Amino acid sequence: MSNGKPDDIRLASDASPPQKSGMDVMSCEQAGRQIERLVEDSELKEIERTLLFAHVRVCAPCKAELQRRRTMEVRLKEAFSAIDTRSDFNAKLMAALPDIEYGVLANDDNNFDSKSTLRRVSARALHAAPRIFQRWRLPVAVAAMVCIGLMGLALRSNLVTLRSSDKPPSVVRLSGRVLITRRGAPPEAPFSEHMLIPGEVIEVDGGEATVRLQFAEKLLAEVTLQSGAELTAVNRHSYSLRAGSAHFEVNHDRPQEADEDFEVHIGNDAVVRVKGTKFDIKNVGGNAIVSVETGHVQVQSDKQATSDKLVDLHDGEQVTLGPGGFVSAVVAVQKQVEVPRLNPRPHSPDVVAEKAPNIPVLPNVVELSKTPATGPAGAATPDDAREFDWNASVAPLATADLPLADGITALAGRMGDARPLLDLAQQARSLLVAAENRLSFSIRHPMPLRAALAWMARDVGLRLEFDGKGRAQFRVAVPDELSGTVEPGALPDNIQKLLELPERNARFASGRALTLAAALDVASAASGITMIADREAVGDTLYSPDTEPLAQTTGARRLDSILARARLCAIWFDNALYVSRANKLEAMTTLERSSKPVSVLIGIPERPEWSRSLSAIPAEHWRR
């Protein structure tokens, strides 16, 4: 540790200076809270950091407080920096570990051998252990003999000397061919019943097999393992599905202690906990889909932020996990029904109107402001992607409820079946998360193709990336990309002006209750902002216009009002305002933050971190 300045603390002088006077919109009380968050969390958003430093720059007490906190933090870091063990600590410790062969008799307390303590290598141990050993040699020897005797007796008579919950279950084959394998050992012959020990793996020898897990002759669960599935048991209530897919039917009346959930670990960082239910775990392409047939399970992902790491699933619900945590929201289990296709069948406005009749039906025509650089369909060359105009404007298009691939195919169809887009659609079809989650919005106003694709990707938990050759590709977003900070700086500088134009404000003069979607349409038309409204968010909600005289309001305030009263959030990204519920928006804001920053504009009361109103963000932050 150096004595340098900690990474997460910057003094006012370090921050970009305010670009104009009057930027200090923060009170000392607010600044105090932000200073605490800065020191304790290091998780201030860039906009919050900027506003804080703008305040600190002009407020001596707050500056002193920040300096004081920073000094203390430096002292703590400096003091901790010197703390470490000797470099050979690990080697010595590993040499001193007792010879317990886990994976063979790991649960057997009696197997721990007190003589192993003699092998310890510390100076204290060298001096202290012999004296202790001499004093306790006889009792230890007697105790060891008694333990060994009891262990033998227990094994012979199948007595339970461990806590019941620590013991593994036995497995009974019900159908199919099942093998029990151990690391480094040849598989056991097919069996009908077998007492599992930790480290053993239940595998299917081709096809599908069903086994019964039981404890003391009582049913714990029935598990149907698909080909390639590997299941291990740590004890009677904790299992790990190392590979493949399996269907579990957990007995509600199984032997259990209080708070002993039946749990199945998926991969290494997620766990499904159940009380008694039927559920599936499918491992497909690096992702795991947990779906509940009946009952209730709790899915925990260690890769997820603490507040979001637990997901409750009930009857007919499923969630998808990737290597980095959840990659989808909880959705209804996808039944094997015909997926609506846009091509060759022309897409119908009914797709949009079906679930939310109050949302205006979108025109069934897409007009391009630019002709794609590629030629007609089928004439594409390998260089299409490089020459393709990803910024071509696309007109409104009903994409809600479509799988991502179909949404992209629809876009491609309107652009002469452009090959780069068809390739992208093909990619989307191959991605599980894209197949499992349907688009939640329609393109409501003209916007660049690139932005539309980015939104579609993030809507289903993907990230859209472009390589150096102009080719677009999807990849599954990882939690780090879902929990980062939100940066300001993406609103074009003409937006503020648009929002303040009196003639545009006049268009708010409806005076009657509107559906939220219609209200947003009006706000969009009044402000000139391209807006994407999340179907789930706008739904059937009604919005009653404020009674504030129009002369005293502005487009920005009106939009704030709509969103705040509907408890919605909005962010500006790539020339479009995306409106959604906070939980979904939070995941979306940072998906592409490395390539295109976004601004959080509107907050809801219980989420102060989102409380930045459209009109409260200084225009300077919106300039590119």
Place this chain on the structure above:
Amino acid sequence: MAWTDAELVRETLSGDRDAFGKLVDRHRRTVFALCLQRGFQPAEAEDLTQDVFIKAYKALPKLQTAEHFGRWIYGITAHVAADAARTRRRRSDDVNLDSAGAFEDPREGYVSEGVLQERADVMRALSELPEEQRIVLTLRYLEGMSPKEIAERLGEPRGTVRSRLHHALAYLQSAFGTKAKSGT
């Protein structure tokens, strides 16, 4: 991708001894620091750290929730350190926290007496905090973890971690302030 604690625990229980080595490597410094904060000299603290991991290795099958390995091993640390402190009191072999040399960094060359004294001061202030606050502070400033990461390691709600951090820092702020005013 780094292995999680839970993953390493399960690997250890499957017979992979090296997995436990990875767990040691991950938690060694924190356990060592918690022992130091109890007032032990570095050599003693290192022995205690070794004790902690040996006990943990033996008791690993009893760990109910592998995800909570961090919280579990810090609990073992508290017990081991408390036992050792009792033994030390019986032997009237008190350590002297004022001994600046206790915090000499073997990796560095010359470290000024003032810096060593400063480290001792900070550690003494830390020793006055409740155990759970010391753990949170140690993870924050020794391991550089965010409250979110600390919450995940300890299996505690993030709000709880924040609260402990807040109270600990408030106490230290007050302790440091008092010391500064007294001119020490």
